Amino acid sequence: MTLVTGTAFHVPAPGRRPGDTPDFSKIEVPRAGETRKPAVDAPAGEVTDLAYGLVRVLDHNHQAVGPWDPQLSDQELINGLKTMVLTREFDDRMLKMQRTKRLSFYMKSLGEEAVAVAAAAALNDDDMLFPSYRQQGALIARGKDLGEMMCHCISNARDNLKGRQLPIHYASAEHNWFSVSGNLCTQFPQAVGWALASSYKRSNRIASSWIGEGSSAEGDFHAAMTLASVYKAPVVLNLVNNQWAISMFQGLSGGESATFAAKAIGYGVPGLRVDGNDFLAVYAATRWAADRARRKIGPTLLEIYTYRGEAHSTSDDPSRYRPKDEWRSWPLGDPIERLKNHLIGHGAWSADEHETWRAQCEERVATTWKESIGHGTLEEGPHAPTHTMFEDVYAEQPWHLRRQRQDLGV
Amino acid sequence: MSSEIKFGRAINQALRECMAADDAVIVIGEDIAGAGGSFGVTRGLLNEFGEHRVRDTPISEAAIVGAAVGAAMCGLRPVVEIMFMDFVTLAMDALVNQAAKMRFMFGGRASAPLVLRTPHGGGLSAGPQHSQCLEAWFAHVPGLKTVCPSTPADAYHLMKAAVADPDPVIFIENKSLYGASGPAPQAENAVAIGEAKTLRAGTDLTILAYGAVCRDALKAAEMLASEGVSAEVIDLRSLQPWDKDAVLASVARTHRLVVVHEAVRDFGPAAEICAHVAEFGFFDLDAPPERVAAPFMPPPFAPDLERVFRPNAEAIIEAARRSVS
Numbered sequence: 001m002t003l004v005t006g007t008a009f010h011v012p013a014p015g016r017r018p019g020d021t022p023d024f025s026k027i028e029v030p031r032a033g034e035t036r037k038p039a040v041d042a043p044a045g046e047v048t049d050l051a052y053g054l055v056r057v058l059d060h061n062h063q064a065v066g067p068w069d070p071q072l073s074d075q076e077l078i079n080g081l082k083t084m085v086l087t088r089e090f091d092d093r094m095l096k097m098q099r100t101k102r103l104s105f106y107m108k109s110l111g112e113e114a115v116a117v118a119a120a121a122a123l124n125d126d127d128m129l130f131p132s133y134r135q136q137g138a139l140i141a142r143g144k145d146l147g148e149m150m151c152h153c154i155s156n157a158r159d160n161l162k163g164r165q166l167p168i169h170y171a172s173a174e175h176n177w178f179s180v181s182g183n184l185c186t187q188f189p190q191a192v193g194w195a196l197a198s199s200y201k202r203s204n205r206i207a208s209s210w211i212g213e214g215s216s217a218e219g220d221f222h223a224a225m226t227l228a229s230v231y232k233a234p235v236v237l238n239l240v241n242n243q244w245a246i247s248m249f250q251g252l253s254g255g256e257s258a259t260f261a262a263k264a265i266g267y268g269v270p271g272l273r274v275d276g277n278d279f280l281a282v283y284a285a286t287r288w289a290a291d292r293a294r295r296k297i298g299p300t301l302l303e304i305y306t307y308r309g310e311a312h313s314t315s316d317d318p319s320r321y322r323p324k325d326e327w328r329s330w331p332l333g334d335p336i337e338r339l340k341n342h343l344i345g346h347g348a349w350s351a352d353e354h355e356t357w358r359a360q361c362e363e364r365v366a367t368t369w370k371e372s373i374g375h376g377t378l379e380e381g382p383h384a385p386t387h388t389m390f391e392d393v394y395a396e397q398p399w400h401l402r403r404q405r406q407d408l409g410v
Numbered sequence: 411m412s413s414e415i416k417f418g419r420a421i422n423q424a425l426r427e428c429m430a431a432d433d434a435v436i437v438i439g440e441d442i443a444g445a446g447g448s449f450g451v452t453r454g455l456l457n458e459f460g461e462h463r464v465r466d467t468p469i470s471e472a473a474i475v476g477a478a479v480g481a482a483m484c485g486l487r488p489v490v491e492i493m494f495m496d497f498v499t500l501a502m503d504a505l506v507n508q509a510a511k512m513r514f515m516f517g518g519r520a521s522a523p524l525v526l527r528t529p530h531g532g533g534l535s536a537g538p539q540h541s542q543c544l545e546a547w548f549a550h551v552p553g554l555k556t557v558c559p560s561t562p563a564d565a566y567h568l569m570k571a572a573v574a575d576p577d578p579v580i581f582i583e584n585k586s587l588y589g590a591s592g593p594a595p596q597a598e599n600a601v602a603i604g605e606a607k608t609l610r611a612g613t614d615l616t617i618l619a620y621g622a623v624c625r626d627a628l629k630a631a632e633m634l635a636s637e638g639v640s641a642e643v644i645d646l647r648s649l650q651p652w653d654k655d656a657v658l659a660s661v662a663r664t665h666r667l668v669v670v671h672e673a674v675r676d677f678g679p680a681a682e683i684c685a686h687v688a689e690f691g692f693f694d695l696d697a698p699p700e701r702v703a704a705p706f707m708p709p710p711f712a713p714d715l716e717r718v719f720r721p722n723a724e725a726i727i728e729a730a731r732r733s734v735s
Binding site for chain 2: 128130159160161162164165169171173178179181182183186188189190191192193194195196197198200201207219220222223224226227230231391392393394395398399400401
């Protein structure tokens with residue numbers, strides 16, 4: 001084949017590759033407080049500027065400023081901070097366990113703790129969550145037992161999913177927490193359907209879901225946005241733009257030509273860009289969107305703008321596709337440090353208290369890990385009794401499955 | 411109630427009764443509300459139950475079924491219409507990776523009990539993308555149930571069973587049956603999913619069919635009778651799970667088996683049934699099992715071509731003759 005000069009199509013590429021110095025100078029960061037806050041019932045057509053703004057509350061001096069400041073109490077903020085720290089310690093411990101082969105697979109949420117924890121704080125506990133891969137902080141915020149999470153990740157006898165699911169694909173009916181799906185963006189139409197069913201039942205419960213910027217390319221994204229818009233579904237749809245879909249930078253997902261929040265404009269849905277590393281901003285935007293949903297005004301798309309601090313999962317190596325420690329240069333900082341400094345700034349928290357809590361969390365997850373492996377390890381078990389894997393395929397076991405179970409000597 | 415009812419009307423009646431009995435039952439799909447569905451099955455439901463329970467949706471099978479999975483998780487019983495079975499490819503992930511696995515993935519703590527109604531086959535000269543019989547795909551997915559009735563009364567009873575079922579059910583309606591009449595359903599004759607029915611007793615061979623080709627099987631049995639061959643005709647009614655006891659018992663009496671379906675032959679439902687009979691009824695067989703099915707190709711449009719493509723009574727008779735010869 002002979003290539004004719006000038007016919008090649010554009011291939012987006014990230015500005016920096018391994019070995020380069022991190023450089024985020026092209027990212028425009030509006031001042032905190034600069035992006036306006038419209039009324040919750042503002043028509044979508046009148047808030048299109050927010051798709052190109054950035055909802056921010058914490059400024060560079062760690063003060064809460066501007067119309068989006070949710071005016072949370074110190075105690076509420078301390079609770080959020082503590083949950084974020086606990087999530088990070090949990091992640092760290094689980095990664096170490098994976099590195100020492102006691103866990104087969106893990107995904108950390110480093111740098112994205114506020115995305116999940118602040119959203120959980122802004123929603124009601126009985127709202128239904130349809131998460132993606134990095135929302136473990138929201139499950140922890142809802143009080144899921146850390147030991148149960150660990151037991152699931154190593155599929156031992158105490159795994160509530162009975163050894164059937166890949167690690168971190170938590171599902172918890174008690175916590176109104178839908179199963180994480182390996183097929184991407186499938187949770188978006190499900191969340192819309194759940195929300196519509198909830199409104200049909202005249203319930204005040206709403207749904208919220210998360211996808212990454214990469215899976216906004218899936219057809220289900222378009223299907224869900226259309227459906228949510230048509231019926232004004234009471235749902236908060238979050239698109240977490242953490243810059244990376246495994247090794248592919250956000251430009252390959254469509255982020256070069258428009259913001260991801262701007263996708264909402266065509267559907268007649270408000271689309272807001274939100275500083276995902278600002279606990280207060282995520283809280284305020286989620287609350288604004290949740291109010292719209294609960295008051296039957298309609299759905300909202302939130303582009304949560306953040307940076308994936310770690311590898312996608314334990315199966316990929318970021319040093320092959322991006323500069324080392326790029327996260328440390330991320331212009332929106334570290335969500336934990338920012339909230340910590342805010343609380344310290346007005347005397348509600350101290351560096352010592354912070355370190356004490358962090359150490360307690362580290363100790364707690366280490367102890368919980370030891371307790372968890374007391375119920376069985378990935379390698380040696382005990383796992384769920386073998387016969388149970390034939391259960392729950394159907395409500396009642398059909399004759400052929402029963403026979404196949406017997407054929408396997410179970 | 412008149413003693414005869416049309417196939418589509420019987421499904422409509424079942425839906426109406428299910429909706430009247432339980433507010434959780436809703437009907438969603440494309441053109442199903444005001445228009446009453448492309449084949450008229452949901453006609454009148456909008457007026458009776460209102461726009462919140464009978465909803466037209468955007469043209470997105472992925473959205474319809476994806477949302478139905480979410481709604482089912484929220485406690486509703488959605489009955490979804492996919493206008494043609496061919497379009498179900500656009501909703502496959504929601505069915506195969508989501509609905510089918512929900513109970514299993516949640517450790518038994520959740521489920522997605524939805525019903526997906528969709529028309530297949532029928533020889534309406536509707537071309538390669540409005541005619542296919544794709545039921546084998548669904549029968550191959552653990553977690554889904556698949557039914558395909560052949561009479562109005564069975565359609566009525568199976569729809570009621572499907573709506574009541576705790577698992578997701580694919581409910582397949584052959585397009586050639588919509589206008590066909592049959593005895594009206596009797597409340598006392600409820601049909602469970604997974605139960606076959608003997609349409610005609612016989613002693614020389616078993617003809618096993620489901621859906622519209624049951625009528626061809628009966629026609630063939632009538633012709634065979636005039637040749638002195640006594641054919642038993644069994645309507646499978648459910649594919650997943652299927653009634654192996656009825657099939658093996660019949661083969662144990664007749665010693666010969668012909669399986670008929672409108673879906674293409676290769677890797678079709680007949681392959682599974684014949685394999686099962688070969689495994690568990692081998693010594694009852696006096697002849698190799700026969701399959702009568704469409705050739706392994708897309709359905710052609712032109713009426714003359716499609717007539718050759720679809721299995722018919724003559725093809726069944728030929729297979730039966732081979733079997734008893």
